[in-house]
Amino acid sequence: MGSLHSIRRPARLPEPGGECIQLFEQELDYLYGTLRRLGAPPSDIDDLLQDIFVVLYRHWPTLDLTRPLRPWLFGVAFRVVRAHRRRRARESPWTGLDPVDTSDGPDRMLEGQQSLALLWAALDLVPSSRRSVVMKHDLEGLEIVEIAQQLSMTKFGVYARLYKGRKELASAVRRLAREGVST
Amino acid sequence: MKRREPTLEPELEAFLNPRSVERRAPPEVRARALARVRAIAAAGGQIPPNASLALAPPPLARPASSHGLVRIVLPASFAAAAVVAVGTVAVLRVPAARAPTPATSAQPVAVVFQPAEVSSLLPPAATPPVMAPPKAVRSVRPIGEAGTTELELLGRAQAAYTQRDFSRALGLLGEANRRFPNGHLAEEREALRVRSLMGAGRAVEGQRAAAAFAVRFPRSVLLSKERKP
Numbered sequence: 385m386g387s388l389h390s391i392r393r394p395a396r397l398p399e400p401g402g403e404c405i406q407l408f409e410q411e412l413d414y415l416y417g418t419l420r421r422l423g424a425p426p427s428d429i430d431d432l433l434q435d436i437f438v439v440l441y442r443h444w445p446t447l448d449l450t451r452p453l454r455p456w457l458f459g460v461a462f463r464v465v466r467a468h469r470r471r472r473a474r475e476s477p478w479t480g481l482d483p484v485d486t487s488d489g490p491d492r493m494l495e496g497q498q499s500l501a502l503l504w505a506a507l508d509l510v511p512s513s514r515r516s517v518v519m520k521h522d523l524e525g526l527e528i529v530e531i532a533q534q535l536s537m538t539k540f541g542v543y544a545r546l547y548k549g550r551k552e553l554a555s556a557v558r559r560l561a562r563e564g565v566s567t
Numbered sequence: 568m569k570r571r572e573p574t575l576e577p578e579l580e581a582f583l584n585p586r587s588v589e590r591r592a593p594p595e596v597r598a599r600a601l602a603r604v605r606a607i608a609a610a611g612g613q614i615p616p617n618a619s620l621a622l623a624p625p626p627l628a629r630p631a632s633s634h635g636l637v638r639i640v641l642p643a644s645f646a647a648a649a650v651v652a653v654g655t656v657a658v659l660r661v662p663a664a665r666a667p668t669p670a671t672s673a674q675p676v677a678v679v680f681q682p683a684e685v686s687s688l689l690p691p692a693a694t695p696p697v698m699a700p701p702k703a704v705r706s707v708r709p710i711g712e713a714g715t716t717e718l719e720l721l722g723r724a725q726a727a728y729t730q731r732d733f734s735r736a737l738g739l740l741g742e743a744n745r746r747f748p749n750g751h752l753a754e755e756r757e758a759l760r761v762r763s764l765m766g767a768g769r770a771v772e773g774q775r776a777a778a779a780f781a782v783r784f785p786r787s788v789l790l791s792k793e794r795k796p
Contacts, residue, residue, distance in 0.1 A: 401608030408604055412597055417590035423581035430599050434614065437604040441612045465578050499576045522585070554583040561573035 404444045408437050411457060414525040418458055421522075422465045428472075435464045454524045462500055506556035514549030521546055717747045721756055728759060733767035754784050 408415075412433070419432050439460050440447075447453070507515055516535070520526045521542075526534075532542045575583070592600070607614055724739035740760045743750070750756070757780050764773035 401604075401612075405601070405604055405608055409597075409601060412600060413591045416592035416596065417588060420588035420590075421582065421585060422578045429596060430603070433596075433600040434603050434607065437600075437607060438612060438614065441604075441608060462578055462582075466576060469577065499579045503579060503582070522582070525590070550583070550585065557575065557579065557583060558573060561575060 401441055401444070404437075404441050407453070408440060411453070414454060415457060415461060417525060418461045419465060422462060424465050424468070428468060432461070432464055432468055435468070436460050439464070452524065455519075458523050459500055466499075502557055502560055506553055506560055509556040509560075510549050510552045514545045514552065517542055517545040518549040518553055522550070717743060717750045717752050720746075721752050721759070724756075724759055724763075728763055728766065731766065733763045736763040737767065757783065 415433060415436055416429065419429055420426075424432055436457070440457075447456075507519065510518060517531060520531045520534070521528065528539050528542050528546075531537075532539045535542070537545075720739055720743040724736045724743065727733075727736035727739060737760065740756055740763065743752075743756050744760075747753070757776070761773055761776045761780055764770075764776055
């Protein structure tokens, strides 16, 4: 009988979804900040991160990693938070025997479908000098200092553009929503 | 006539009205998330039926009575304390020639901190947290040996707390309080004291300590008004 030492240890198998997990781990801080920014309560963060990973994992084979991923992750996070909120609303216990159905009606659902498209359309209406700052900070999660370096601006310049750009974005979103612009 | 504002979805409304939020995932959230995603990846993208229960790290000792005033996230507090202390020491050990390097342009140097107490809080599958250096150091005063000892004491108290040995935790915290009444980790120490008192069933003292904590550290991140559902 040969020595057990002569048996070669099998090569360690790569972790399933290793690259996907690695990328998720890299973007975890960004996702956490985005979820909190979108109003997700701290107690739901674990579930929401899990849902985002499931989407990322399922889209992994078709993802174009040469393009910036964070705007896409932002869209996923947005949809996941919205879906989670609706699910929670449906699952909330009611004391009444015949509770009122407060779930979203078709109009509201359509509005929900359009929220992201509305946001993208409104971003187009923000002047480019401020839009780039808003996108880098609020969508891509870059720090003020990084943006200042990238755009060769002072920090105060970035803050000023961010402040004004956000106001313009908010008013553009409301205007588009009010006008019922098809996005 | 006043124009009626359109109703936006809460998520969009929240995005358009940004408020200050933490942008870095706390270590325990990171550990839980990674444990979950590894299990999901191992299951081929399917969520295990008991993912949220089986994959969560062992629950910390819960207070004997729920107290709505404070919900103190203990692992986060301990990890934050460790990062502050280790980061302070790391910053202070930077040679003088490198000190003026602007923090804004410097490539962050990862500080790996994995004492046994913290590692025990993480699920086995989780990688040890690699923490970036803290953005701001609370004090420029050198910590030196005293700081290290304070951290060690707090670490031992944390370990006792996780083992539900509340009396020992309180004893260690008392010692830390005597030796370092205004130490760098006072906030974390007091937070742990509140939890330990509650865990020991000393609800009245715990509530009193919680109120004192809220007064002493009104802006503490360890002080949360949010209730768990």
